[in-house]
Amino acid sequence: AQSVTQLDSQVPVFEEAPVELRCNYSSSVSVYLFWYVQYPNQGLQLLLKYLSGSTLVKGINGFEAEFNKSQTSFHLRKPSVHISDTAEYFCAVSYQGAQKLVFGQGTRLTINP
Amino acid sequence: DTEVTQTPKHLVMGMTNKKSLKCEQHMGHRAMYWYKQKAKKPPELMFVYSYEKLSINESVPSRFSPECPNSSLLNLHLHALQPEDSALYLCASSQGLAGAPGRNEQFFGPGTRLTVL
Numbered sequence: 001a002q003s004v005t006q007l008d009s010q011v012p013v014f015e016e017a018p019v020e021l022r023c024n025y026s027s028s029v030s031v032y033l034f035w036y037v038q039y040p041n042q043g044l045q046l047l048l049k050y051l052s053g054s055t056l057v058k059g060i061n062g063f064e065a066e067f068n069k070s071q072t073s074f075h076l077r078k079p080s081v082h083i084s085d086t087a088e089y090f091c092a093v094s095y096q097g098a099q100k101l102v103f104g105q106g107t108r109l110t111i112n113p
Numbered sequence: 114d115t116e117v118t119q120t121p122k123h124l125v126m127g128m129t130n131k132k133s134l135k136c137e138q139h140m141g142h143r144a145m146y147w148y149k150q151k152a153k154k155p156p157e158l159m160f161v162y163s164y165e166k167l168s169i170n171e172s173v174p175s176r177f178s179p180e181c182p183n184s185s186l187l188n189l190h191l192h193a194l195q196p197e198d199s200a201l202y203l204c205a206s207s208q209g210l211a212g213a214p215g216r217n218e219q220f221f222g223p224g225t226r227l228t229v230l
Contacts, residue, residue: 098217108153
């Protein structure tokens with residue numbers, strides 16, 4: 001079965017520190033990869049996506065992610081976080097030919113001053 | 114316009130009520146989705162409409178009834194709900210075009226916060 005694993009349910013970091021949120025997926029076919037952010041009491045907003053091409057993807061709000069096919073990973077990074085980055089982050093995978101998105105369980109990013 | 118709108122933002126209903134959630138997009142997308150999201154959990158897919166036809170029903174109880182009147186609108190009719198149905202209901206849309214690499218990039222609305230008493 002296709003699955004997405006976000007290895008950390010919670011990640012606390014200090015403001016202006018770097019952060020990495022980890023995501024691994026299971027697949028033997030082509031995939032499209034997404035990171036969504038959900039601020040409290042809001043819907044999901046797309047941060048970035050990997051469809052094809054360069055494995056380093058840049059998104060909004062200073063976030064970037066790297067697609068690693070051999071390790072089936074798509075980790076999200078930001079070099080310096082802000083209080084406003086406090087949110088829930090979801091990694092999602094779409095498998096070629098499928099209509100569904102498969103979501104990870106989410107990582108709660110908490111920024112401490 | 115890259116927005117998915119949902120109304121109402123909040124809804125409180127009793128177990129005997131009938132209510133509807135509404136979702137609208139004007140991006141020309143041909144696939145639309147309903148998700149249910151409980152606190153601290155990822156969204157759970159409920160229904161998918163593709164070209165205005167129901168293509169996926171994830172074994173959702175019949176007290177939830179989706180409807181797609183046209184390519185821009187998606188409704189979710191609610192009847193005889195249970196308190197455990199209280200959740201954030203999210204609508205999303207995507208291009209839905211076969212063969213396009215970004216066809217499954219989904220754009221989400223802000224959600225309707227539903228409380229069943």
